Amino acid sequence: MQKNPLSATFKLGFLGAGQLARMSGLQAFRYGIQIGVFSDRDENEPVQFMTPHATTGSYDSVDDLTNFARNCDVLTLENEFIDSAILRAAQEQSGTNIFPSPDTFSLIENKLIEKQTFEDAGLAVTPYKLIEEESDLTTFGEKHGWPYVLKSSKGGYDGYGNETVSDIDEAIVAYENLGGHSGRDIVAEAFVDFTHELAVQVARNETGHVVYPCCETVQENHICVGVKSPAPVSKSIQEKAQQMAVTATEAINGKGIFAYEFFLTPDGELLLNESAPRPHNSGHYTIEGCITSQFENHVRAVMGLPLGSPKLRAPAVAMINLLGTDERDAQIDNALEGLRNTDGHLHVYGKLDSRPGRKMAHYTLLGDEMESTYKKAQQLTDAIRI
Structure with missing residues (x-):
C-alpha cells in the first residue's frame, strides 16, 4: 500500500543537491515530510545542510541509485546529468517511483532527442542537425548561415557545453572542445534572430x-x-x-x-x-x-x-x-x-x-x-x- 504523502515518515528524494532541490525541499518541509538527497560531488552542496539523509555516489551506478531509492518513497530530479536507462533500472530494482518517469525523461534526455520529440508533436523548434562528421559543420553553415551554435547534446548549462561559431575554422575547434572526437554527440543549431x-x-x-x-x-x-x-x-x-x-x-x-x-x-x-x-x-x-x-x-x-x-x-x-x-x-x-x-x-x-x-x-x-x-x-x- 502506498504511504500517505503527508505522513511525517514520507521521504521525498532528490537526485541532485543544488539550489533547485534546496528550494523544492523547503516546500516539502512545509508539508512536514522528510527529504533525502543524492549528490555525485564530494563537496557540501546547498541541500546537504538541510537533511541528515544525504548520500554521495555516482549517477552512472545503478547500485548507488537503487540503494538511495530504497530509502525514499518517491524520487524526483534536480538536473538532467543522468541516463534514462539507469533511472529505469534503479526504479525497477528499488520499487520506488521516479517522477518525471524514466519513460518521460527518455524523450528529452538530450538535445537531439528533445528536438525530435517536440517536432513529432507538431511544435516548431530551432533548426538543428546532429554533427556526425566534420563535413557536416560546413554543410550546416551553408544551409542555415553563419554564425550558428554547437552544443554538447548532454550536460550543458549556463553557457557551458555551448559554443557560437562564425566560420569553419572556429567550428572545427569547437567540435573538438565539446568532445565531438571523443564519442559525444554534438548538435548544431541555427542562430535565431529573435526579439x-x-x-x-x-x-x-x-x-x-x-x-x-x-x-x-x-x-x-x-x-x-x-x-x-x-x-x-x-x-x-x-x-x-x-x-x-x-x-x-x-x-x-x-x-x-x-x-x-x-x-x-x-x-x-x-x-x-x-x-x-x-x-x-x-x-x-x-x-x-x-x-x-x-x-x-x-x-x-x-x-x-x-x-x-x-x-x-x-x-x-x-x-x-x-x-x-x-x-x-x-x-x-x-x-x-x-x-x-x-x-x-x-x-x-x-x-x-x-x-x-x-x-x-x-x-x-x-x-x-x-x-x-x-x-x-x-x-x-x-x-x-x-
Whole structure:
C-alpha cells in the first residue's frame, strides 16, 4: 500500500543537491515530510545542510541509485546529468517511483532527442542537425548561415557545453572542445534572430495541470541575469507560448514541473528552444510572485497532490540573478537597500564558495508596472557583491 504523502515518515528524494532541490525541499518541509538527497560531488552542496539523509555516489551506478531509492518513497530530479536507462533500472530494482518517469525523461534526455520529440508533436523548434562528421559543420553553415551554435547534446548549462561559431575554422575547434572526437554527440543549431527569449513552466500530474505566466528571460553571455513576468509581449504571444508548453508536456506524458524556453522571432514566430524536467531559473520569481511557486507545485506534482494556482500576485514581478563577483568564501555584501524594500525578497542558495559568474542568489521585486519594477530591482541589487 502506498504511504500517505503527508505522513511525517514520507521521504521525498532528490537526485541532485543544488539550489533547485534546496528550494523544492523547503516546500516539502512545509508539508512536514522528510527529504533525502543524492549528490555525485564530494563537496557540501546547498541541500546537504538541510537533511541528515544525504548520500554521495555516482549517477552512472545503478547500485548507488537503487540503494538511495530504497530509502525514499518517491524520487524526483534536480538536473538532467543522468541516463534514462539507469533511472529505469534503479526504479525497477528499488520499487520506488521516479517522477518525471524514466519513460518521460527518455524523450528529452538530450538535445537531439528533445528536438525530435517536440517536432513529432507538431511544435516548431530551432533548426538543428546532429554533427556526425566534420563535413557536416560546413554543410550546416551553408544551409542555415553563419554564425550558428554547437552544443554538447548532454550536460550543458549556463553557457557551458555551448559554443557560437562564425566560420569553419572556429567550428572545427569547437567540435573538438565539446568532445565531438571523443564519442559525444554534438548538435548544431541555427542562430535565431529573435526579439525576446520567453519561458513558461507547467506543473502536471494525475489531478490535472497548471500553466504559469509567460515570462521573459534576460540573457548575458548565455546566462540568465533577470526575468520579467509577465513578458512584455502581446497577450496572444503569451497564450501561444503557454499552449505550446502544455502540448510539449502532454507529448512526454510529464508528471512533475517542466520549463520551456522559446525564441520569439521578428515576424512573430515562436520556436521551442529547450526544455527542463525540473524547476528552472526562469521560474524563481514564482516564490513570492505567484500564489503557488514552481517549487511547491514541483513537490505537489510528484507526490500526487492537487496543484496550486500559478496566478501572479502583482501586476509586475521582476527577478534578478545574483552571480558571484569574487573568488572567495561566499558572503553577501551591500544587500541592505534590497532588504529595506517592502516587497523585495532576497534568496541566498547556501553555496560555500563563490566565483565570478556562479549563480549564488536571486532577488525578486513585486510592483505595479514591469519596466519600472525591473529597473528598480536592478538598482537595488547593483552594488551587491558575493
